[in-house]
Amino acid sequence: MANLKDLRNRITSVQSTQKITKAMKMVAASKLRRAQEAAEAARPYAERMENVLASLASSMVGQVGGPKLLAGTGRQDIQLIVVATSERGLCGGFNTNIVKGARKKISSLIAEGKDVKIVTIGKKGAASLKRDYGSRIIKHFDMSHVKRLAYGDAGPITDYLLSSYEAGEFDVCTLFYAKFQSALTQIVTAQQMIPASFDEENVVDLGGAAYDYEPDETEILEALLPRNLGVQIFRSLLENAASEQGSRMTAMDSATRNAGDMIDALRTTYNRTRQAVITNELIEIISGAEAL
Amino acid sequence: MAEKLHFELVSPEKLLMSTDVDMVVVPGVEGDFGVLINHAPVVSTLRTGILEVHNGDEPQQLLVRGGFAEVNPEGLTVLAEEAMPLSDVDREALEAELKNANEDVADAKDEKQLAEANKVRDRLVEILGVLDLAA
Known part of the structure; x- marks a missing residue:
């Protein structure tokens, strides 16, 4: 039978764990609200940008010699996978899910005989991908200094992707991140960044009129595509941040609940043991008195 | 003027302005251009400059950097990488x-x-x- 003192210690330790998880849950909840607001505030820009690019791109269809960021390099041999994860753990299945999604894609690409390169954002994903694909990771972006994500934080990533694309280091770039749907659901999303792909339905109906372009179409496209890449990266980082907090909140909520259940169970055992000890002592005293 | 132009100013971080105005003067790369209601559809990149929003008497001036403007039948949308009121600079x-x-x-x-x-x-x-x- 467990010793009373041990039980008491375990109860205290579970209680303090519960305090921590509860606090983390509250912190995550308030951070989530901010992250969600930021993600929602960024949506109009990214959407408008996509609309304009979609209409531009649709008018470029069939033309030879469009910008490389839109048309691609004509090959698909070298695939770059960008995996965006969080810097901190204790956020449920958030990082695991993203990495799982990326891993699946990577192994299927390798099976197809493609050359796969990996860029990681956030140390959690980097740590778990390093084991299997260490040699394939060509770059890691540390985001731990970022407290509140600003547009400028996406800059270095964008610059890196653009310059290595220019240098012909990869043909196709896919970004893995978790799209925020609600605090309970985050969807792991693979988005093809380069060459850019657009939904045809986003094209705004001009009612028969055509856009005037200043300067001409090609120049605008050339200016906008890199910018769009930055915006898309920024947006997915924001989505990721919101997802991370949402996921952490849910995880910490269930951890708090589990801790509560555990405390109840321990307390029952503790009380039973205590009673058993008292009964035992009484029996000893009574039988001692009888023996006299 | 009865009808007004719907104008939106968006930065990557948030929607800065979404109102109905009389006219907006946009600093395009190939020169400033004014946009009134029922303007023909245009897409133009921006240069760093002053964007003027005319609504009522005093025009409001904003400093914008990088981005582009799009005019479609729904109105004018300016996507700027940076934008702030000139008075705040x-x-x-x-x-x-x-x-x-x-x-x-x-x-x-x-x-x-x-x-x-x-x-x-x-x-x-x-x-x-x-x-x-x-x-």
Whole structure:
């Protein structure tokens, strides 16, 4: 039978764990609200940008010699996978899910005989991908200094992707991140960044009129595509941040609940043991008195 | 004027403005252009400059940098990487930043740092240039 003192210690330790998880849950909840607001505030820009690019791109269809960021390099041999994860753990299945999604894609690409390169954002994903694909990771972006994500934080990533694309280091770039749907659901999303792909339905109906372009179409496209890449990266980082907090909140909520259940169970055992000890002592005293 | 132009100013971080106005003067790369209601569809990239929003008497002036403007039948959308009211621009702070940036350029140890510092400096020089013109 467990010793009373041990039980008491375990109860205290579970209680303090519960305090921590509860606090983390509250912190995550308030951070989530901010992250969600930021993600929602960024949506109009990214959407408008996509609309304009979609209409531009649709008018470029069939033309030879469009910008490389839109048309691609004509090959698909070298695939770059960008995996965006969080810097901190204790956020449920958030990082695991993203990495799982990326891993699946990577192994299927390798099976197809493609050359796969990996860029990681956030140390959690980097740590778990390093084991299997260490040699394939060509770059890691540390985001731990970022407290509140600003547009400028996406800059270095964008610059890196653009310059290595220019240098012909990869043909196709896919970004893995978790799209925020609600605090309970985050969807792991693979988005093809380069060459850019657009939904045809986003094209705004001009009612028969055509856009005037200043300067001409090609120049605008050339200016906008890199910018769009930055915006898309920024947006997915924001989505990721919101997802991370949402996921952490849910995880910490269930951890708090589990801790509560555990405390109840321990307390029952503790009380039973205590009673058993008292009964035992009484029996000893009574039988001692009888023996006299 | 009965009908008004729907105008939206968006930065990557948030929607800054979404109102109905009389006219907006946009600093396009190939020159400023005014947009009134029922303007023909246009897509133009922006240069660093002053965007003027006319609604009522006093035009509101905003400093915008990078991005583009789109006019479609629904209205005008300006996507700017940076945008702030001209009255909020602190000239002295910018000049101090420029001084720092110049020092960074001078202190840069390798090419990467130099490129970075130059980028920061160019941005400030551009903004200050616009301010000089406006003054």
